[in-house]
Amino acid sequence: MPHAVDFTTxxxxxxxxxxxxxALAGLRANEARYFKNKYDHVFTVEPAGDVQSTVDWVHRILDEERGIVIASRPLEATAFQVENIRMAYVFYESGLSINVMYTVDDGGKRAVGFKLSEGMEVPAELASFKFARQKSKLAGTIRGSYFVVKGEY
Structure with a gap:
């Protein structure tokens, strides 16, 4: 059952x-605050097993675009659309968060983003990426990276 992520508590x-x-909860809350402030969208998540199709879609893009298979177990996931952008998030036991931003319009922006919770190591499957640091009141120091999606999904 979906539950709204509270970014105040x-x-x-x-x-x-x-x-x-x-730290992962802070990262999840940071995403919730962003979508509430930018799009007035309430960020909800569900146990990953309840939204397996979302997890499978994200994993398919990772595998087909870059041959990446995430070793950590997915805990929660969500998928939604704001304006003309299809979004999907998966939060993993290791502290990793992966999001897919997929503009519905042809020629729009499409990318996969990785965010590492404070205190976690860079997973071996993402070792080839360079991570930028970002400070967050909710999540401490977030390290992030991304790649552009070239295929159609």
Whole structure:
């Protein structure tokens, strides 16, 4: 069952098995605040097993575009559309967050973003990426990277 992510009172609900649960919860709350402020969209998540099609879509793009297979277990996921952008997020037990931004219009922006929670190591499958640092009141220091999606999904 979907639940809205509260960015005023950060909760680790659904992420408790992560060794960096507090930082991952802050990262999830940071995303919720962004979508509320930019698009007036309430960011909701569900257990990954309940939205397997979303997880599969993200994993298919990773595999077909770059041959990336994420080793960590997905904990939560969500998919939604704001304006003409299809968004999908998967939050992993390791503290990794992956999002897919897929503009519905032909020729629009399409990318996969990776964000690492504070306190986690760069996963081996993402070692070839360079990560930029960003400070967040909710999540501490977030390290992020991305790649442009070239295919049609």
């Amino acid at each position: 950060v909760s680790t609900a659904g992420l408790e098995s992560s060794p960096v649960a507090a």
